[in-house]
Structures are given as C-alpha cells and as structure tokens.
Amino acid sequence: MTKKTYERVGLTSGEYDRIVEILGREPNELELNLYGVMWSEHCSYKNSKPVLRIFPTSGERVLQGPGENAGIIDIGDGLAVVMKIESHNHPSAVEPYQGAATGAGGIIRDIFTMGARPIALLNSLRFGELSNDRTKYLFENAVAGIGDYGNCIGIPTVGGEIYFNDCYRGNPLVNAMCVGIIRHGDIKxxxxxxxxxxxxxxxxxxxxxxxxxxxxxxxxxxxxxxxxxxxxxxxxxxxxxxxxxxxxxxxxxxxxxxxxxxxxxxxxxxxxxxxxxxxxxxxxxxxxxxxxxxxxxxxxxxxxxxxxxxxxxxxxxxxxxxxxxxxxxxxxxxxxxxxxxxxxxxxxxxxxxxxxxxxxxxxxxxPVYYREYEKPAYLQQVGVLDEESLEVPKDLNGVLVGLLKSPNIACKEWVYRQYDYMVRTCTAVAPGSDAAVVRIRGTNKAIALTTDCNSRYCYLDPATGGAIAVAEAARNLICSGAQPLAVTDCLNFGNPEKPGVFWQFRQAVSGMSEACRVLGTPVISGNVSFYNETDTNAIFPTPVVGMVGLVEDTSHITTQGFKEEGDAVLLLGENTQEAGGSEYLKVVHGLEQGSAPRLDLDKEKRVQDCCLELIRAGVVKSAHDCSEGGIAVALAECCISGGIGAEIEFESRCRKDFLLFGEGQSRIVITACQSDLERIKDTAARLDVPCTVLGRVKGKELVIDIAGQREMEIAVEDMGTSWREAIGCIMG
Amino acid sequence: MKFGVVVFPGSNCDIDCYHALRDVLDQDTEYIWHMTKHLGFYDCIVLPGGFSYGSYLRGGAIARFSPVMDRVVEFAQSGKPVIGISNGFQVLTEAGLLPGAFLRNNSMKFVCENVYIRTENASTPFTKLCGEGQVLKIPIAHGDGNYYVDDRTLKDMEQNNQVVFRYCDAEGEATAESNPNGSLQNIAGICNREGNVVGMMPHPERCMEEILGNRDGTVIFKSVINYLKGGAVND
CATH class of the missing domain: 3.90.650.10 (PurM-like C-terminal domain)
Structure with a gap:
C-alpha cells in the first residue's frame, strides 16, 4: 500500500501502522476507507476527547449524558427533554443552502433516534461582515436552507443567535440544535x-x-x-x-x-x-x-x-x-x-x-492525541486597551442608534420570519425575547431554550468567554422564568494541531466547565468542530452553548418588553466601567480589544437565583439581561419590545460611554409594580444581590439622566425603526 | 357532531387542527388517513396545512390525487362544510373545489408572521359568528401564498360574494403594505359558489389559546360548530 493511499483518506502513517497492528495485516481499500472516516476528528474526537472529560456531565436530572445520539434531561411528570446541537460549517461554506438544510435534518434525526418527538429547532450562525457580497449570499442561503427544512418537516425554529465578524468570512458557522420530548419509558x-x-x-x-x-x-x-x-x-x-x-x-x-x-x-x-x-x-x-x-x-x-x-x-x-x-x-x-x-x-x-x-x-x-498548547502571541497585543485615548462621544443618542443598527444587535426578524416558529402551536414566547418558550402539552409546564456565545470575549480571553457563554445562556433562561437544566455545546475552533488554537480550546472548555458546575447545568451532549480556518486565518474561538430550562408553571413565563406605564425599572446586579470586547468599542472606535468582561460566577448565580425567585413570586413584569450594547441597549430593547418609554436615572460616576454601553456581566433589568418594590429589595438583600431602582416606565421616549444631567432622549418609535429595519435594509 | 382532519404524507398542521378542535373546543375529532377510500361519518372536514407530498411540483398538486380526495369532493358536493387551511387551501384549488391558484410569495421568501384579515363574507359556515368587516389577527406561514385567479373568474367570485377574507392593516384597510405575499386584491380566503367550502391561507388553529397570545382564530371553528348545531335542529 503506498503512502498516498492512507493520506488520501486522511490518515497519518502512525494511524496506518496502528490499523495494521489491529488487523494483523494490511487493510484493503474498503477497510482503509472505513478507518479514514471513523478516525476523522469529526467522528472520533481524537483531538478533543481528553479535554472534553473535564465537563461536568452528571446530575440528578440527567437520564442520558454524552456518548449517545443526544442527551436527555428529566423534567418531571415522567417526561424528559432530549437535546443536541451540531455543526454543519464546512458544507455550509461550500453550498450554504444544502449545508444548512442538512444540518437541520441531521440534528432532527439525532433527536427522534432517541425515540423522542422533536418539538423545536434553534440555531447559531456566524458570518463575515454583511458588507461583503459573498457573505450576503452565504447568509441568505443558509437561512433559507434552515427555514425550508424545518418549515417543511413541521418543527418550529423558535430561537437562535447570529453574529457577523470578519473572522468568519471564509468559514461561516452553521450550528443547528434540536429539542425533543419523550416519556422516560420510551427512550431508545x-x-x-x-x-x-x-x-x-x-x-x-x-x-x-x-x-x-x-x-x-x-x-x-x-x-x-x-x-x-x-x-x-x-x-x-x-x-x-x-x-x-x-x-x-x-x-x-x-x-x-x-x-x-x-x-x-x-x-x-x-x-x-x-x-x-x-x-x-x-x-x-x-x-x-x-x-x-x-x-x-x-x-x-x-x-x-x-x-x-x-x-x-x-x-x-x-x-x-x-x-x-x-x-x-x-x-x-x-x-x-x-x-x-x-x-x-x-x-x-x-x-x-x-x-x-x-x-x-x-x-x-x-488514537487519542494530547495536542501541544501554548498561549497565542496575539493576546498580548489585543489585551491592551488605552482607555484614555478614546474620546467620549458627544452624541450618545447617535451611538445608541448606531448600536441598534449594528447587525449583531439589530432585530433578527428578517431571519426568523422565514422560519415557521409557530407550527405545533406550542410556542409561548416567539423569537425576539431573551429565550424562546415552548409549552409542554398535557402539563402546566414549559421549557425555555436558547443558544449563546459571544466569540469576541472568547477571542480576548477564551476561559472567561467560555464561562460567559454559559452564564449568559442561563441568564436568558432565568429572564424567561425558567430554571436552567442542562447544556449541549458546539465547540467551533480552528486547527487543533496549532498550539495556539489548542490552548484556546482548553481554556474555553475549562471556563465553560466551571460555569456549568456553579450554575448547575451539566453538559449532556455536544459536538466539536475543528479546522475552521481559511488561508491560515482561524475563526474566533466559538464555543456555542445551547441550553434548556424548565418553567415550572406557565404563569411564570416572562418576556423582556416593558409592560405598563408607572412600573418601576430596577437593576439586579451592578453597573461597571468595563468597555473591553464590547460592541460599542467595535462599532464606534473600530477596536476589538481589551479584557473580556469580568465574571464572578458566585455573584452571577446569586443574581440569577434572585431573579427567578422574584419571577416565581409573581412580582416581575418584565426581565431582560444586559449583554451586547450594555445597559443602554438593554433598556432600548425593553422599550421597543413593550412599545413604551422609560425615564432612567443613573447615579454612577463611571465614564458615561462605558456606563451606558459597557458589557459588564451579571446584570438583569426588571420591572415591577411600585407596590412590590419593598418586597423585591428585601429579597435581593437576603440573597446578597445589589438591587437599584433605575427609574420608571413612562411615555414614548427613552430618557436617561446620569448624575442629574440629561444625557439621552430618544423616541421609542425611532429606536424601533432603526433596530427592526437594519438587517432588511442591508439585505435589500 | 364529528370533525375529520385529513392527513396527507407531509401534512404538519394536522396535529394542531386536531388539538384545536378536540382539546380547545372539546369536539369529537378524528384523523382521516389519505389512503382512505370509504369515508366514515363526518360533519365537517378539515384539510390542514403543511407540505403534502413535500409540496413538490406545486403545493397540493400531488395530494389532490390521494384516494381520500374523491371522498372529500363528494362530501363537499353534498353541501357539508369543508375548510382548507394554507396547504389545505392549495389542495382545494388543485382539486377544483375552489377557483384560482397560488404563486410564490412576491418576496420570494417564506414568511411567518401575524397578519390582519378583514371578513368580507360573514355568511359561510366558518364565518357566521364574525361580523361583516370584522378584523381578525391570524398568523400566516407559507412560501407560496400569492393567490391568483383570472379576471373573469374574479369578477364572478366578487359577484357571488366568494371572497371571504382580505389582508388588511389593523384598522381594516386592505392596503398594499398589508398584503404579505402579493395576493390578487389582497385575497386571503375564499369560498365556493355554495359557500360550504372555504379556503384560507392564515392559520386560525394557531391562535386559539391565551398562552399563544391570541384567540382570534377561535371564531372560525366556533362558527362552524354553531352552524352544525343549527343544521342538526333543521334536520
């Protein structure tokens, strides 16, 4: 057998020798091909296995952890949720429509293979900047492929996330997640x-x-x-x-x-x-x-x-x-x-x-490979952010509108209106809020679903970025009224044979693992996608977290939109002065630099527990987490979704732009009746969670004062138009 | 009173229609498999949405040849109420029970969203409880919902009051902006000359419960239940 033959099926000479040893003879052409596909990274996880072992994978509710076609988590009443996410990146880079469509098809099969009825689809998509024509083509066709497949088969696509960054130009990411429901006794x-x-x-x-x-x-x-x-x-x-x-x-x-x-x-x-x-x-x-x-x-x-x-x-x-x-x-x-x-x-x-x-x-x-790893050199350069050199913009209204129009923050309706998110008539919260919520027929329960990952944070600090992906997913579920239960992950990275990439991978997994432990969400299934590189440029490390939570009672379902004039607007958690890795830095200053936001997992857990306790007590009228674009964008989204304004006052002495647009973690904006304020403050104090009244829901504008000065004043309708129409305008 | 929900290979709103009728409105409801050659006793037949036969060739073009469709045609011709929703509407046009045909949405994209429709004909079995001109908020989800019919037939339909619903804005104005797919004259739903066969692109079965945020669809099915109750007395 010539050397070329085993290389053609993607094997190394060492691997070939091992096959000969196993068989006690040389493999024939067919046998060699079997090993070629089965020993590929995609099937064997030969590069990732040792690292994946650090994920917490067990828990009281886990009925099936990693190693099967999908993971299974108990939701009570003899029912369980089956979940899995998977990548279809390379096919989608070459043939976006079929690549994305079969990504959805494959993940759906993984769910019903377990005996479950698939009830919801989600996805996580990454493309280059939309200014590029090929990116538009990839984006448009991947979305159509996902949509057509799910629409035809009749499984609602209820949620997901989409980011645009130049690092994905040659290698877009298409991750598809499916969730099913099953009786315990029916598991296959x-x-x-x-x-x-x-x-x-x-x-x-x-x-x-x-x-x-x-x-x-x-x-x-x-x-x-x-x-x-x-x-x-x-x-x-x-x-x-x-x-x-x-x-x-x-x-x-x-x-x-x-x-x-x-x-x-x-x-x-x-x-x-x-x-x-x-x-x-x-x-x-x-x-x-x-x-x-x-x-x-x-x-x-x-x-x-x-x-x-x-x-x-x-x-x-x-x-x-x-x-x-x-x-x-x-x-x-x-x-x-x-x-x-x-x-x-x-x-x-x-x-x-x-x-x-x-x-x-x-x-x-x-074979299992213990790859070499080394902290990549780029981190030294990008970790530094000279804050002093950044001017505070004069027109903060303009900055907010600019952020609302940024495709990473803008409304994704252009995408999700191509998905049938209502079929099966169980979608209680449609795409566009913090998490999708799907009721479980025959019970008073529902499940909340989300996918999350801010890969810019992972680029700046893979461990913290990985932990934030988990924390934010959990926060999104909490804001919807759900207790986070379990994670399915899709780990998208570059070539693991490069020590820098493998270092990112190890760091991200360790950060995610720690967050999963603290937040009580074991990893029950997942997928690794390496070699996401073109022309030697690796993508940002992108460990996507798919998470499912349980809404114990459908009366707990909560959405992000402000509800009623006069309600108090409160912040659970604290504002910080962190600008590193923010969308603001990218959009306004053209920088992807600095430290990723700090994450104190114990504090995160307290904030989340507090929010869920308040929701279950029936005193929270809306809840929305602060993420990309910071608290200003969070407030704007609450206003737009609710179709109502707010008057906000910050006491903080932080730099104004960092206060408004910095992406400090562990923050949730909630609203409540004024009469429930004392109760909320008591609960927060008992749970050691900072809780501040920021203002109240009022009128048709978002008005923000900082330390007594009027800094922003902008009509909700104008914000809504900018936010809603941004992606549609670009796509034409 | 018994409802039958036809299941073609590729139907995917069959369970939603079944749930709406049986669980929400407490009606005796059965699935009817598309290979059925002898129809049991039903008072009303529902052709649900979805992608019968993958909507290959054209939505409904293959489903119309399913054995059950001969029975559905007889059922309709006997004057009993039949409703086709979304793909079910397409099947009804392909089977010749309703006039017209469907083109690709003018946006060339699948669209899923809530739309408003205005009741143009409140005398069909499925709209009897709607007021004339009543505006309903009901979701659509289709890629080929662009209704088309030739001028002469359209004139005929208008004369016979066969346009049942038109897409409109929240105030009931049938504007170009409120037309989600390019349908001729904003047509969202029609009936046959006799009025007992109704087709509509919007999905009433998707908005019949508080938890789904909208109950406007209930009136369609309550209408036919009410109609059938009246019919039973007359019998």
Missing amino acids: RGTASGAGNAVMIVGASTGRDGIGGASFASVELSEESQENRSAVQVGDPFMEKLLLEACLELFETGCVVGVQDLGAAGLTSACSETASRGSSGMNIDVSLVPRRETGMIPVEVMISESQERMLVIVEKGREEEVTGVFKKWGLNSSVIGRVTDDGMLTIRDGDEVVGRVPAKSLAEDA
Whole structure:
C-alpha cells in the first residue's frame, strides 16, 4: 500500500501502522476507507476527547449524558427533554443552502433516534461582515436552507443567535440544535445486541452524495474545497418527515432493539457504533442496500452520507412489522444483515466478504492525541486597551442608534420570519425575547431554550468567554422564568494541531466547565468542530452553548418588553466601567480589544437565583439581561419590545460611554409594580444581590439622566425603526 | 357532531387542527388517513396545512390525487362544510373545489408572521359568528401564498360574494403594505359558489389559546360548530 493511499483518506502513517497492528495485516481499500472516516476528528474526537472529560456531565436530572445520539434531561411528570446541537460549517461554506438544510435534518434525526418527538429547532450562525457580497449570499442561503427544512418537516425554529465578524468570512458557522420530548419509558438507544437480530436500513435510498463528508469536515477549507461539493449532502425534508412519523410509529410496536441515524460516515458509523455499544458484531451485505444510483461500489455504499436514512436493529422474526409500518409511509425498509456475537463488522457484497474489521476498533479505538498548547502571541497585543485615548462621544443618542443598527444587535426578524416558529402551536414566547418558550402539552409546564456565545470575549480571553457563554445562556433562561437544566455545546475552533488554537480550546472548555458546575447545568451532549480556518486565518474561538430550562408553571413565563406605564425599572446586579470586547468599542472606535468582561460566577448565580425567585413570586413584569450594547441597549430593547418609554436615572460616576454601553456581566433589568418594590429589595438583600431602582416606565421616549444631567432622549418609535429595519435594509 | 382532519404524507398542521378542535373546543375529532377510500361519518372536514407530498411540483398538486380526495369532493358536493387551511387551501384549488391558484410569495421568501384579515363574507359556515368587516389577527406561514385567479373568474367570485377574507392593516384597510405575499386584491380566503367550502391561507388553529397570545382564530371553528348545531335542529 503506498503512502498516498492512507493520506488520501486522511490518515497519518502512525494511524496506518496502528490499523495494521489491529488487523494483523494490511487493510484493503474498503477497510482503509472505513478507518479514514471513523478516525476523522469529526467522528472520533481524537483531538478533543481528553479535554472534553473535564465537563461536568452528571446530575440528578440527567437520564442520558454524552456518548449517545443526544442527551436527555428529566423534567418531571415522567417526561424528559432530549437535546443536541451540531455543526454543519464546512458544507455550509461550500453550498450554504444544502449545508444548512442538512444540518437541520441531521440534528432532527439525532433527536427522534432517541425515540423522542422533536418539538423545536434553534440555531447559531456566524458570518463575515454583511458588507461583503459573498457573505450576503452565504447568509441568505443558509437561512433559507434552515427555514425550508424545518418549515417543511413541521418543527418550529423558535430561537437562535447570529453574529457577523470578519473572522468568519471564509468559514461561516452553521450550528443547528434540536429539542425533543419523550416519556422516560420510551427512550431508545443506539445499541445492537442479540445475535441473530435483524439489521435493517430504512428511509431514503443510498446515493453518492456526501461521500467522505466526515473527512471533509476534518480539514481546513481551501480553494479546492469549493470543488468538493460532492462531499455536501442533499436534503429532502419531506422524506425526513415520513421517516420521523414512521420511526415513532415503529417504536410503539416494541420490536426495536436499537436505532441509530446515518449521519457522518453513514452506514460505517451506524453499524460500527451500534455494534460497539452492544459489545456485538454485525454481518451485513451491501448489495441489499437500496440505491438511487447504479454502479456504486461497496466502499461508496459504506461511506455515503445520503440523508434521511436510519439503521434499525429489530428482534429476530419481527422484521415484517417494520416493513408494514414503512410501507404505510411509502418508505424503503430492507434487512441488510444480522447482529453477531463475534465483535466483527463483516461486510459482504453478495456472497463475497469485502471487508472484515473489529467493530469496536472503528468506533472506539481511534488514537487519542494530547495536542501541544501554548498561549497565542496575539493576546498580548489585543489585551491592551488605552482607555484614555478614546474620546467620549458627544452624541450618545447617535451611538445608541448606531448600536441598534449594528447587525449583531439589530432585530433578527428578517431571519426568523422565514422560519415557521409557530407550527405545533406550542410556542409561548416567539423569537425576539431573551429565550424562546415552548409549552409542554398535557402539563402546566414549559421549557425555555436558547443558544449563546459571544466569540469576541472568547477571542480576548477564551476561559472567561467560555464561562460567559454559559452564564449568559442561563441568564436568558432565568429572564424567561425558567430554571436552567442542562447544556449541549458546539465547540467551533480552528486547527487543533496549532498550539495556539489548542490552548484556546482548553481554556474555553475549562471556563465553560466551571460555569456549568456553579450554575448547575451539566453538559449532556455536544459536538466539536475543528479546522475552521481559511488561508491560515482561524475563526474566533466559538464555543456555542445551547441550553434548556424548565418553567415550572406557565404563569411564570416572562418576556423582556416593558409592560405598563408607572412600573418601576430596577437593576439586579451592578453597573461597571468595563468597555473591553464590547460592541460599542467595535462599532464606534473600530477596536476589538481589551479584557473580556469580568465574571464572578458566585455573584452571577446569586443574581440569577434572585431573579427567578422574584419571577416565581409573581412580582416581575418584565426581565431582560444586559449583554451586547450594555445597559443602554438593554433598556432600548425593553422599550421597543413593550412599545413604551422609560425615564432612567443613573447615579454612577463611571465614564458615561462605558456606563451606558459597557458589557459588564451579571446584570438583569426588571420591572415591577411600585407596590412590590419593598418586597423585591428585601429579597435581593437576603440573597446578597445589589438591587437599584433605575427609574420608571413612562411615555414614548427613552430618557436617561446620569448624575442629574440629561444625557439621552430618544423616541421609542425611532429606536424601533432603526433596530427592526437594519438587517432588511442591508439585505435589500 | 364529528370533525375529520385529513392527513396527507407531509401534512404538519394536522396535529394542531386536531388539538384545536378536540382539546380547545372539546369536539369529537378524528384523523382521516389519505389512503382512505370509504369515508366514515363526518360533519365537517378539515384539510390542514403543511407540505403534502413535500409540496413538490406545486403545493397540493400531488395530494389532490390521494384516494381520500374523491371522498372529500363528494362530501363537499353534498353541501357539508369543508375548510382548507394554507396547504389545505392549495389542495382545494388543485382539486377544483375552489377557483384560482397560488404563486410564490412576491418576496420570494417564506414568511411567518401575524397578519390582519378583514371578513368580507360573514355568511359561510366558518364565518357566521364574525361580523361583516370584522378584523381578525391570524398568523400566516407559507412560501407560496400569492393567490391568483383570472379576471373573469374574479369578477364572478366578487359577484357571488366568494371572497371571504382580505389582508388588511389593523384598522381594516386592505392596503398594499398589508398584503404579505402579493395576493390578487389582497385575497386571503375564499369560498365556493355554495359557500360550504372555504379556503384560507392564515392559520386560525394557531391562535386559539391565551398562552399563544391570541384567540382570534377561535371564531372560525366556533362558527362552524354553531352552524352544525343549527343544521342538526333543521334536520
């Protein structure tokens, strides 16, 4: 075997030697391809595994942690939430519509593979600056792809986040999250056990699309990537809708032993992973796999990533029940082999054995790399911020409007009105507030959902940035009236073989882990996406946090908009003088510098606990966390959402611009009836949370005084127009 | 009184219609699988929204060939009430039960949002409890909702009072700005000549509960329940 052969499938000579050692012989071409895809970073996590171990992954409510198709968290009443987020970055960079669509399709399958009914989709998107035409094209088509897939299948896209920064110009990020609901007793797992049980492939037929997608995801993007379109899968949401309904109907028959979707590495990963989890082997015949193209050779069938397919392990003798259900839905179902007890994945093409390797060696025995890491040099330069040299802008109204128009802060309606966020009629809080809220039918409960990450903070300080991503996600859920329960993460980074990138990765994970511990939100599923680089420029470290919280009673559901004239506006937490990493610095001064905002996790926890206790006590009429754009933008958003103004007075002696637009953490703006003020102050004092009355809801303008001086005065309608129309104007 | 909600492969508002009728309005409701050749006894049939057959070719173009549609046509011709919502509306036009056709939204994008519609015909079974000219806030969610019909048919429809709803602003003015998809004459809903078959693009089943922030859709289904109760007395 020439050196070129293993390099072509993305393996190193060391890895090749290891395969020879495992097999006791040289692998044939097909076998080598199996290892190539399964030992890719995308499938094996060979670079990230040792670091991921530091995440807290257990807790009273955790029914399924990492290692399965999705994580599961208990929400009481015998019900549980299934959740997972996944990246589809490289496909979306090359073919944004299909890349994003199949990202949604893949994550939906991960959820119903667990036996759950998918009930909501979210996403997290990153693109270059919208001044660039190719970025507009990527943005427009990725949004359309996500929308069309979710809309057609009938799962509402209820939330997400979008940021624009030049670092994503060549390598956009498309992360899709899905959440499902399940009864505890109905949980399915991706396990193949019981020698003689049938191995069936169901759903779409197999073609040549997506060949080698897992390997494609595990290298840097380059000029040639644009030619790699055959590595991008093509989605068919109608097919997936049928597959979803058929699978859920099939699970009710009780004949299913295990089930796994065919995602990255297709049949190869589904067979080897299910067999490996069940300590079994599997004997399959690729000639029995229904195909949509002629002339496919066995290796193509094994690594095709054609969408909308599932592998189902069925009790011996009950195969016809499967056929019956799938026939009703007009879908293929074919027995392609049997579970064995020899631990080997044996692949036949008719009678001829074309490959035979230990199933576990594909699924679990990829080498683990302890990558070198070193604090990158850029941090020294960007960490410094000469505040003195920055002038305080005279026109603070203008600064606020400028920030409201910044695509990172502006209203995302242009995006979410392309998503059917209402189908299933459970969306109690639609996109646009701190978190989406979805009621759980048949109970008085709801779940709140969010995705968050400020990657600029992560760029300046990955550990703090990672912790803030978790803290902000939790804060968003708290503001909606939910107790944060669990995290699913999507860790988007550059090339891990570069010590600087790997240092960012380790730091971010450690910061996130600490925040997860303090805030009581274990990581129950996730995904790592490395090699997000083009032309040697890595993206900002972007560890996206997807979080789910439980609203114990739908009467606790809270939104950000101010509600009623005369209500008191209060701040839980304290204003600071931190400007580092702020959107203000970027938009007004053109700087992405300074320290990331400080985060005191114990204080954060106290602020969150206080807010939730007050919400549950029924005294909070609106709640909104302070994030990008600082307290001025937070107040503006409360006014715009509520369609009502406010009079605000700050006593602070901080620099005015930093006070208004700095992004200090652990702050929540709430409103309440004047008559509840004492009660709120008492609760805050008891929980050791700073609580200040900032002013009251009033009129049609946002008016802000600082230390007795009128500093801002701006009509809510004008702010609303700037904020709402900004992205639409740019996109035309 | 019994409602039937037709399920095509790719229907996705079937459970929402079922929930609205059974759980919110406490009506006896059943799903009707699209392969059904013999219809059980129903008083009203709902064709729900979604993407029947993936909306491939054209929304509703394949669904109209489902076996159940022959029975739905007979049911409609017998004078019983049928409502098609969103994709269900498209199916009704494809099946020839309602005039007209649908084009891609003029924005060329899928759009999901709350819109206002004005009741133009308050005498159909589904609008009897609406006042003439009553404005309802009801969400839309579609990519192909741009209603089109030729001039002659339109004139006919106007004469027969077949335009049931028009998109309008909050004050009830059918302005160009309030038209979310480019529909001819701001048409959001129509009925057949007899008035018993109604199609509408907005989704009333999505706004029938306080927790969803809007209950304007309730009047559509309450109307038909009221109508059917009256019908039962006359029988």
